[in-house]
Amino acid sequence: MAISGEQTGGEQTSLFSTAELRGCYTIHKPSELPISQDALQSWKQRVFQYQRHVAGRETARQKSLFDLAPTVGEMVDLIHPFDLPPQNIEFWRWQEGGEGVSALYFVIDYVLPILLYVGETVKSNMRWKGEHDCKRYILNYVAAHRPHGLPVSVNIGFWAQAPVKTRDRQQLESALIDKWRSPFNKENWEFWGTPFVGGK
Numbered sequence: 662m663a664i665s666g667e668q669t670g671g672e673q674t675s676l677f678s679t680a681e682l683r684g685c686y687t688i689h690k691p692s693e694l695p696i697s698q699d700a701l702q703s704w705k706q707r708v709f710q711y712q713r714h715v716a717g718r719e720t721a722r723q724k725s726l727f728d729l730a731p732t733v734g735e736m737v738d739l740i741h742p743f744d745l746p747p748q749n750i751e752f753w754r755w756q757e758g759g760e761g762v763s764a765l766y767f768v769i770d771y772v773l774p775i776l777l778y779v780g781e782t783v784k785s786n787m788r789w790k791g792e793h794d795c796k797r798y799i800l801n802y803v804a805a806h807r808p809h810g811l812p813v814s815v816n817i818g819f820w821a822q823a824p825v826k827t828r829d830r831q832q833l834e835s836a837l838i839d840k841w842r843s844p845f846n847k848e849n850w851e852f853w854g855t856p857f858v859g860g861k
Contacts, residue, residue, distance in 0.1 A: 696856050698809040704856060708775045708844055715841060716743070737836045742767035742776050745818030750799060765820045765834060768795060768845065770802070772812045777802070778845035781823065781834040798845045801857040 696704075731739065745767060768778035778795050799815055806813040824830045838846045844853040 695808055696805050698811070700856070701805055701809065701811070704853070705770075705773055705775060708842075708853065709773045712776055712841055733832050733836050736833055737840055740765065740820055740837065742769065742779075742818060742820075742837075742841070743774055745820060747771060747816035747818050750815055750817050762821050763823045763825045763830060765823045765830070765837065767818045767820070767843075768799065769816060769818060771814045771816060776841050776843050777815070779834055779837045779841065779843045781830045783825075783827065783830075795845055797859060798857045801859040805857065 747769065750768070763783050764781070766780050766782065767776055768780075769776050778798070780795070803813050803815060824833065835848075837843075838848050842849045842852055844850075845857070850858075
């Protein structure tokens with residue numbers, strides 16, 4: 662609401678110029694939301710159908726006679742994001758027990774379900790305490806459901822057997838992003854579009 666003085670001719674005049682008020686408040690640009698119900702459901706169905714196809718594919722791999730360490734490709738096939746125990750997306754607010762472990766994590770809307778984001782961390786209990794763009798995408802995604810009364814249940818699951826070495830963990834993360842085409846990962850924006858990125 663503008664701070665105003667006397668009314669003249671039915672209009673209120675401002676006591677301060679725009680230049681004087683600059684820095685006192687922030688004008689937020691309208692975001693790309695809201696998204697129509699049809700567009701939202703269509704977008705989710707596209708992601709769901711793709712990921713369901715991926716989950717149903719059997720990868721035929723030749724078995725080794727020797728007990729070798731699994732390759733990145735073999736590890737990708739051993740990780741089942743939708744089977745991980747879900748945690749509240751705000752888990753870090755009340756997390757106890759230290760900084761956590763090296764892990765891969767998966768942000769999932771369990772209603773359909775669809776895998777929205779794949780990430781990696783060296784400290785599973787600390788990763789989301791700071792700034793993270795994905796937090797904004799989640800807020801926008803959930804907010805897009807509210808006007809239409811659509812159910813949404815976004816949670817996070819951790820896979821705590823991730824490699825301790827950062828480079829190995831990041832290679833595995835990249836392979837999982839490629840496999841699932843998780844739409845909140847920037848690598849897949851061109852494929853799915855960016856309806857939930859919104860403003861900064």
